[in-house]
Amino acid sequence: MTQHREIFKNDSQTTLNAAVLAGDGTVTVADATQLPATQFFRILVDYELMLCLGVSGNTLTVCRGVEGTTAAGHNTGAPVYQVLSQGGLQRYLRDNDPLFDSARPAFRIIDANQNRLHAADFTLLDYSSGATKTDYGNSIILTAGTVALTRPVPAGPTWTLTAAVRSTGTNNQAAWGAACIGVMDTGNQMVSLRWLAHRKMLHVTKNNGSAGYIGPDICSQIPAAGTQWMWLRIVDPNDGNWHFQFSDDGLHFFEIGSFGKTAFLGTVNRIFFGQIDTWGSGCWATLAAWDDGAGILGF
Numbered sequence: 071m072t073q074h075r076e077i078f079k080n081d082s083q084t085t086l087n088a089a090v091l092a093g094d095g096t097v098t099v100a101d102a103t104q105l106p107a108t109q110f111f112r113i114l115v116d117y118e119l120m121l122c123l124g125v126s127g128n129t130l131t132v133c134r135g136v137e138g139t140t141a142a143g144h145n146t147g148a149p150v151y152q153v154l155s156q157g158g159l160q161r162y163l164r165d166n167d168p169l170f171d172s173a174r175p176a177f178r179i180i181d182a183n184q185n186r187l188h189a190a191d192f193t194l195l196d197y198s199s200g201a202t203k204t205d206y207g208n209s210i211i212l213t214a215g216t217v218a219l220t221r222p223v224p225a226g227p228t229w230t231l232t233a234a235v236r237s238t239g240t241n242n243q244a245a246w247g248a249a250c251i252g253v254m255d256t257g258n259q260m261v262s263l264r265w266l267a268h269r270k271m272l273h274v275t276k277n278n279g280s281a282g283y284i285g286p287d288i289c290s291q292i293p294a295a296g297t298q299w300m301w302l303r304i305v306d307p308n309d310g311n312w313h314f315q316f317s318d319d320g321l322h323f324f325e326i327g328s329f330g331k332t333a334f335l336g337t338v339n340r341i342f343f344g345q346i347d348t349w350g351s352g353c354w355a356t357l358a359a360w361d362d363g364a365g366i367l368g369f
Contacts, residue, residue, distance in 0.1 A: 075110065075161075075162070076110050076111065076158050076161045076162040077106040077107075077108060077109070077110060077111045078106070078111065078152070078154065078162075079105065079106045079111075079152060081104075082104060082105050082106065082111075082151070082152035083104060083105075083149060083150060083151045083152065084099045084100050084101045084102065084104040084105060084150050085099065085100045085147050085148060085149055085150055086098065086099060086100070086115065086144055086145070086146055086147060086148045086150060087099055087100045087128060087146065088146055089143065089144065089145055089146050090115070090143060090144040091143050092134070092141045092142050092143050093134075093141070094134075095131060095132065095134070096129050096130060096131050096132065097115070097120070097129070097130050097132055097144075097150075098128055098129050098130075099128050099130060099150055100128070101128065102125055102127065102128045102129075102130065105122070105125070105130075105150075105152055106122075106125075106152065107125060108124075108125060109122055109123050109124055109125070110122060110123065110161065111152055111158070112136070112152065112153055112154075112155050112157065112158045113130070113132070113150050113151060113152055113153070114150075114151045114152075114153045115144045115148055115149070115150050115151075116142065116144055116148060117139060117140075117142070118134070118135055118139045118140060118141060118142050118144070119135070119136050119137050119139045119153070119155060119157075120132040120133065120134055120135075120136060121133040121136045121157075136157060137155055137156060137157045177208050177209070177234060177358040177359045178208065178359055178360075178361070179208065179209075179210060179357065179358075179359060179360045180360065180361050181221075181224075181361075181362055181363065182224050182225075182229070182361075182362050182363025183363075187360060188205050188210070189203040189204060189205045189210045189219070191221070192210070192219035192220060192221055192343075193219070193220045193221070194217065194218075194219060195217065195218040195219075195220055195258070195342070195344070196214060196216075196217050197214075197216035197217060197218075197280065197281045198214045198215045198216040198217060199214075200214060201213060201214030201216075201217035202214070203219055206356075208358065209356050209357060209358045210343075210356070210357045211354060211355075211356050211357075212343075212344065212345055212354060212355045212356070212357070213354040214345065214353070214354070215345065215353045216281045216344075216345065216346060217344055217345055217346075218254075218260075218281075218342040218343065218344030218345075218346060219342060219343050219344060219357070220254060220340040220341070220342040221340065221341055221342070221362060222339065222340060222341075223253070223338055223339055223340060223341055224341075224362050224363045226363075227308040228306055228307050228308045229305075229306050229362065229363050230303065230304070230305050230306070230361075230362075230363060231251060231303065231304045231305075231341050231360075231361070231362050231363075232301065232302075232303045232359070232360075232361045233251045233301070233302050233303075233343055233357060233359055233360045233361070234299045234300070234301050234302075234320065234357070234358040234359035235249035235250070235251065235265055235299065235300060235302060235343065235355060235356065235357055235358070236249055236265075236267060236298055236299050236300065236355065236356045236358070237249035237265065237266075237267050237345060237353065237354070237355040237356070248264035248265060248266045248267075248345070248346070249264070249265050249267070249300075249343070249344075249345060249355035249356070249357075250262040250263055250264040250265065250302070250343070250344060250345075250346055251263055251302045251304060251341070251342065251343050252304070252341070252342055252344075252346075253304065253312065253335065253338045253340070253341055253342075254335075254338065254339070254340040254341070254342050255335040255336040255337055255338050255339065256336060256337050256339050257279050257336055258278075258279035258280075258281075259276070259277065259278055259279055259334075259335050259336065260276065260277040260281070260335075260342070260346065261274065261275070261276050261277075261288065261312070261329070261334050261335060262274070262275055262277065262342075262344075262346055263302050263303075263304060263314045263316070263326070264346070265294070265300040265302060265316070266291070267298075267300070269291070270293060270294055271291040271292065271293060271294060272291070272292055272294045272300075272316055272326065273287045273288075273289055273290060273291040273292065274287060274288040274289035274314050274326060274327070274329070275287050275288060276288055276334050276335075277346055281346050288327075288329055288334065289314070289326050289327050289329075292326065294316060294318065299358060300316060300317075300318060301316065301317040301318070301319070301320045301323070301359075302314075302315075302316055303315040303316065303317070303323055304341070310330060310331060310332075311328040311329055311330055311331065312328065312329055312331060313325055313327075313328045314326045314327060314328070314329070320359075341362060343355075343357045343360065
């Protein structure tokens with residue numbers, strides 16, 4: 071299904087090619103190529119804001135008198151400007167942050183210095199062949215059953231990794247598909263905090279260098295109601311332990327437990343996000359927020 075988002079274009083203006091009555095649902099402009107090629111965008115004609123719902127040639131299908139303005143008649147030759155309005159900005163934010171209207175922190179993929187990160191800023195560790203990493207709006211999507219995006223462990227004696235994740239799958243093992251964050255040593259062994267969306271469960275596991283599960287769980291599965299997204303966090307306060315935490319709102323975190331570093335892994339050199347599941351052919355996972363040092367996102 072085609073998804074239409076708020077569209078912007080620099081120096082976007084033209085004029086009316088015909089007069090417009092207050093009740094008209096379309097307007098004809100002199101040159102629609104000066105405006106965005108498709109919906110949605112907003113135009114200002116005299117003092118009236120209109121939301122463009124479609125473009126066909128030089129004819130725009132519009133919603134009249136939006137954002138508290140009044141539909142009115144306009145003369146041929148009246149200037150038509152695309153504008154950034156309050157409603158347009160709010161829609162743009164909703165398009166790129168599905169939880170914009172909630173109290174949750176903003177979805178941002180950033181490093182400890184607040185620099186925006188993209189898929190290219192992560193190293194892809196592909197255990198299942200054919201994995202992809204793709205930027206999608208403010209998210210990064212992984213496609214494959216067993217795959218991880220890695221980054222170096224943040225510098226300094228203490229650090230915090232906070233991420234918002236979701237996961238799903240397309241096969242009979244989808245119930246085990248888990249989006250996770252974790253730490254990884256030089257031998258590719260992993261300790262990960264996993265969100266099993268289909269089971270509404272969280273657990274902490276160890277995996278070997280080939281991403282194979284090593285039982286039993288470090289922390290057995292615990293119920294977590296969750297929503298579409300789950301916020302996961304690993305804290306290293308330099309006390310010899312990792313502290314694993316989760317939140318269903320990105321604001322209030324609960325600790326599953328703390329575990330001694332040397333008990334499970336060798337020299338840790340990376341942190342990661344992934345779909346670590348050797349059964350997971352057809353699975354994918356989405357990273358919507360990543361902050362590897364600055365604490366809770368949005369604050």
